Amino acid sequence: MKNIVDLLLDNFGQDRVKTTPDFLEKYGRDWYEGFDPNPSAIFFPTNELDIAEIMHLAASDNFKLVASGGRTGLNGGATATEKEVIISSEKLNKIKWLPETSQILCQAGVTTDVAKKLAEEHGRHLPIEFSSTSASTIGGNVATNAAGAKFIKYGATKQHVKGLKVVLPNSEIIELTKNVEKDASGPNLMELFFGSEGTMGFITEILLDTYPLPKFKESVLFSTNNLDVFDEAFIKNSEIISALELLDNKCMNLLAKDSKHNFNVLLELVADNENDIASLLAKAAELQVDVNLLNTRQAQEFWHDREKVPVLLSEKKAYKLDICVPVSSLVSFMNELQEIETNKDIFCFGHLGDGNIHVNLVDSSNKMPVIDEIYELTKKFNGSPSAEHGIGIRKKHVWHDFSGYKDKYKLLKSLKKSMDPDNILGSKVFFD
Ligand SMILES: Cc1cc2nc3c(=O)[nH]c(=O)nc-3n(C[C@H](O)[C@H](O)[C@H](O)COP(=O)(O)OP(=O)(O)OC[C@H]3O[C@@H](n4cnc5c(N)ncnc54)[C@H](O)[C@@H]3O)c2cc1C
Numbered sequence: 096m097k098n099i100v101d102l103l104l105d106n107f108g109q110d111r112v113k114t115t116p117d118f119l120e121k122y123g124r125d126w127y128e129g130f131d132p133n134p135s136a137i138f139f140p141t142n143e144l145d146i147a148e149i150m151h152l153a154a155s156d157n158f159k160l161v162a163s164g165g166r167t168g169l170n171g172g173a174t175a176t177e178k179e180v181i182i183s184s185e186k187l188n189k190i191k192w193l194p195e196t197s198q199i200l201c202q203a204g205v206t207t208d209v210a211k212k213l214a215e216e217h218g219r220h221l222p223i224e225f226s227s228t229s230a231s232t233i234g235g236n237v238a239t240n241a242a243g244a245k246f247i248k249y250g251a252t253k254q255h256v257k258g259l260k261v262v263l264p265n266s267e268i269i270e271l272t273k274n275v276e277k278d279a280s281g282p283n284l285m286e287l288f289f290g291s292e293g294t295m296g297f298i299t300e301i302l303l304d305t306y307p308l309p310k311f312k313e314s315v316l317f318s319t320n321n322l323d324v325f326d327e328a329f330i331k332n333s334e335i336i337s338a339l340e341l342l343d344n345k346c347m348n349l350l351a352k353d354s355k356h357n358f359n360v361l362l363e364l365v366a367d368n369e370n371d372i373a374s375l376l377a378k379a380a381e382l383q384v385d386v387n388l389l390n391t392r393q394a395q396e397f398w399h400d401r402e403k404v405p406v407l408l409s410e411k412k413a414y415k416l417d418i419c420v421p422v423s424s425l426v427s428f429m430n431e432l433q434e435i436e437t438n439k440d441i442f443c444f445g446h447l448g449d450g451n452i453h454v455n456l457v458d459s460s461n462k463m464p465v466i467d468e469i470y471e472l473t474k475k476f477n478g479s480p481s482a483e484h485g486i487g488i489r490k491k492h493v494w495h496d497f498s499g500y501k502d503k504y505k506l507l508k509s510l511k512k513s514m515d516p517d518n519i520l521g522s523k524v525f526f527d
Contacts, residue, residue, distance in 0.1 A: 099135055099136070099156060099158045099180065100112070100114055100135055100136050102152065102156060103136055103138065103149070103152070103180065106148065106152065107138065107145065107149075110139075111138060111139045111140070111141070111145070112136050112137070112138055112139075113136065113137045113139070114135070114136045114137075118137045119132065119134050119136075119137065120132060122134070122137040122163060122166070122181050122183055123137070123174065123175050123181060124166065124171070124173070124174040124175075125163070125166040125167065125168040125169070125170075125171060125172060125173040125174050125487075126166060126167050126168060126169055126227075126409070127168065127169050127170055127171045127174065127487070127489060129171060129489060130171045130174045130176050130488060130489075131176065132174055132175060132176070133175060133176050133177060133178060134161070134175035134178065134179055134180065134181045135158075135175075135178040135179070135180055136180045136181070137180075137181045137183055138180055138181065138182050138183065139183050139185055139186045140182060140184075140186065140187065141186045141187070142187075142299075143260065143262055143268045143299050143300075144268075146182060146262040146297050146299065147262050147266040147267075147268055148266075149180070149182060150262060150263070150264055150265070150266045150297075150519065150520075151266045153180070153517075153519045153520075154264070154265070154266075154517055154519055157517075158178075158179070158180060158519075159177070159178075159179040159180070159518070159519060159520075159522045160179055160180050160181075160182055160519055160520050160521075161173060161174070161175045161179045161180070161181050161182070161293065161520075161521060162182050162184075162234075162238065162293030162297050162298075162520065162521060163181045163182060163183045163184065163293075164183075164184050164203065164204065164231065164232035164234045164235030164238070165206065165207075165227070165230040165231040165232045165235050166230070167227035167230050167231045167235070168235065168239060168292075168484070168485065168487060169415060169417075169484040169485075169487075169489075170292075170481075170484055170485050170486060170487025170488060170489040170490055171487045171488035171489050171523075172238075172239075172292045172293055172485060172486075172487035172488065172521065172524050173235075173293065174488065176488070176523060177523070179522070182297060183204075184202070184203040184204030184232055184234050184235075184297075184299075185204050186204065187202035187203050187204035187205075187234070187299060188202055188204045188205050188206075188209075189201065189202045189205075190202070190205045190209060190210060190213060192213055192216075192217055194217075197217065197219055197304075197305050198257065198302055198303060198304055198305065199213060199214065199221065199302070199303040199305060200258075200300070200301075200302050200303075201233055201300070201301055201303070202234075202299060202300055202301075203232060203233060203234025203235075203237075203297075203298050203299050203300065203301065204232050204234060205232060205233050205234075206228075206229065206230065206231070206232055206233075207223055207228035207229075207231045207232065207233060207236055208228050208229045210223075210233055210303065211223065211228065214305040217305075218307075218308060219305035219306060219307065219308065220305060220306045220307070220308050221255065221303060221305050221306075222245040222248070222249035222255070222306060222337075223236055223241060223242075223243065223245075223252055223255070224243045224244050224245045225241070225242075225243030225244065225402070225405075226402040226403070226404075226405050226406055227405075233301050233303070234298045234299070234301065236252045237252055237253070237256060237259065237288060237289060237298050237301055238288070238290070238291055238292055238293055238298060239252075239290060239292060239483070239484070239485045240252050240253050240289040240290035240483075240485075241483060242449075242482070242483045243446075243483070244338040244340055244363075244401075244446060245337055245338055246446060246448070246449050246451075246483075247336055247337065247338065247339055247446065247448030247449055248334075248336065248337040248338075248365070249306065249337070251289075251483070252289070253285075253286070253289040253290075255303050255304045255305075256273075256285065256289070256301060256302070256303060256304075257272065257273050257274070257302045257303065257304055258270065258271065258272040258273065258300075258301065258302030259271050259272075259285055259288055259298055259300070259301055259302075260298070260299045260300035260301075261288055261295075261296040261297065261298050261299065262296055262297045262299060263295075263296045263514060263515075264295075264296065264514060264515035264517075264519045264520045265514075265515075268299075269296075271284055271285045271288075272302070273285060287510070290485065292485050292486065292487060292521060292524050292525065293520060293521040293524060294511055294515070294520060294521040294524050294525060295510075295511070295514055295515070295520075296514070296520070297520070309337075309365035309366060309367060310366070310367045310368075311364075311365065311366050311367070311368070311369050311372055312363065312364065312365050313363075313364045313372050313376070313388065313389075313394075314361065314362065314363050314364075314388075314389045314393075314394035314397065314398065315361075315362045315364070315376065315379065315386060315387065315388050315389065316359060316360070316361055316362075316386075316387040316389060316397065317359070317360040317361075317362065317379070317382070317384040317385065317386055317387075318354065318355065318356040318358070318359050318360075318384060318385040318387070319356050319357075319358055319360070319382075319383070319384040319385070320356050320357045320358065321358075321383070322341075322358055322425070322426045322429055322430075322447075323426050324382045324383055324384055325339070325360065325382075325426075325447055335364050335365055335366045335371050335372060335375060336362060336363070336364060336375075336448060337363045337364065337365045338361070338362065338363040338446075338448075339360060339361075339362055339363075339446065339447040339448040340360065340361040340362075340401055340444070340445070340446060340447070341358060341359070341360055341443070341444060341445050341446070341447045341452070342358075342359045342360075342361065342401065342404065342444045343357060343358060343359075343442065343443040343444065344356065344357055344358070344359070345440075345441075345442045345443075346404050346442050346443070346444045347359055349404065349407050349408070349442065350400045350403065350404065350407075352400070355385075356385065357433075360384075360447060361397060361398070361401055362379075363394075363398075364376075376388070401444075404442075404444050405444075405453070408442060408455045408457070411457050412457070413442065413455035413456060413457045414455070414456040414457075414462050414466065415453060415454075415455050415484070416453070416454040416455075416456075416466065416469055416470075416480075417451065417452075417453050417454075417481055417482050417483055417484045418451070418452060418454065418469070418470075418473045418478055418479065418480060418481070418482065419449065419450050419451045419452075419478055419479040419481075419482035420450045420452075420473060420476040420477070420478035420479075421450055421476065421477060421478070422448070422449065422450040424450070424476045424477075424478075425447065425450045425452070427476070428452070428472065428473075428476050428478070429443075429452070431472055432452075432454070432469070432472065435465065435468050435469060435472065439456070439458055439465060440456065440457040440458035441454060441455065441456055441457070441458075441465075442454075442455040442457060443455070446482075449482070450478075450482075451482035451483065454469055470493060473497075474496075474497055474498065477498070477499060478497075479497070479499075479500075480493050480494045480497060481494070486524065486525055487524055488523045488524060491523075491524070491525055491526060491527065492527070504525075507525065508525075508526060511525070511526070
């Protein structure tokens with residue numbers, strides 16, 4: 096009987112199936128280095144039929160598949176640890192602008208920055224913004240429901256998606272659309288694929304909304320020792336806030352910036368009317384904080400530096416937690432976190448507006464008890480173990496232990512069983 100690699104080579108040829116060590120190492124894993132890559136081959140489909148064919152082969156010849164995009168994921172979801180075949184979206188890279196609707200229709204392997212640039216060329220904006228968009232793909236963004244600094248105004252990736260084409264594990268190719276604002280025709284099944292992390296199907300094509308560029312934009316830096324000043328009323332009542340980014344003083348030091356205060360909050364305001372910005376700044380002036388209005392060059396520099404923080408922390412081999420707590424509890428959570436933090440090398444940055452704090456443990460000695468303590472604290476505040484990076488292989492032992500996730504875990508497991516009974520796709524993600 097032929098082995099899997101020979102079978103794939105027979106079916107797709109050497110251009111599309113790679114087995115040399117350089118390919119296996121490069122495409123076998125995502126950004127998370129906690130799992131060693133061990134794929135048997137890397138497959139580069141050029142259309143949906145290729146993917147349907149490999150799903151069929153995997154079911155009949157009993158081998159496993161892992162979906163892979165730009166490999167910037169932080170939880171091993173795109174890592175093949177047990178001789179799986181990686182399906183890379185790299186050659187699925189067609190993109191086009193739809194002028195009537197100002198939408199983008201693209202294949203899954205299109206790099207996020209390429210899609211953003213296309214929107215900008217047409218005077219529009221695709222608000223998927225974070226440090227890894229030069230390498231992440233739109234397919235990966237959908238599969239992780241990625242969100243970044245602009246979540247507070249524009250939401251996560253799923254808010255921009257109006258259509259998906261997906262190859263299911265049973266080889267069927269389906270198209271799901273959302274053409275109307277109101278739709279009571281049963282559940283929105285596109286939801287099954289947002290944050291599905293390569294377990295429910297291989298996403299091949301995405302229809303994306305874009306947004307008008309705001310007429311006015313300002314960035315302000317607040318510094319304070321007391322996060323209480325940014326109460327829920329300030330955050331929630333300010334529709335013109337498009338980003339509200341927190342950096343603790345350790346992150347500021349990492350950027351070689353002086354910080355006299357424990358917390359620095361970088362705020363971006365966008366509006367079509369300049370007065371709206373002026374009145375919010377007047378409100379901000381009443382807060383007990385140092386306020387520093389940034390000019391265009393300073394703002395560009397600061398935002399650029401802000402995006403460098405997760406990369407610099409990766410270089411320091413930080414263990415990254417991307418937890419989320421209800422916005423109303425964020426300040427209390429941060430206060431209790433500071434108690435855990437004493438004498439430990441923990442760097443915090445995050446998105447104040449949505450309760451998402453990235454906690455980075457840099458100290459290499461004995462991290463696990465601290466990690467457990469932070470997860471326990473997150474549970475106490477009814478939080479989530481992942482605001483944006485997902486569960487993957489890395490956090491699967493953690494998340495179902497959170498009280499709010501027990502039933503979701505059970506339901507997801509039965510949905511997975513019905514859609515992928517042989518557990519062909521992403522078999523190590525979410526579940527043991
Ligand atoms: C420095 C840094 C900063 C980051 N900051 C953020 C941030 O602020 N916000 C945020 O949300 N994320 C962030 N991330 C995480 C990551 O960039 C996102 O999760 C991104 O959406 C992953 O896209 P990708 O194409 O790289 O996916 P990959 O890493 O290739 O895959 C991620 C998951 O999606 C699945 N997948 C990929 N493509 C497909 C497909 N076509 N069909 C089905 N499943 C698929 C994979 O199986 C895997 O489970 C950051 C990562 C880094 C390295």
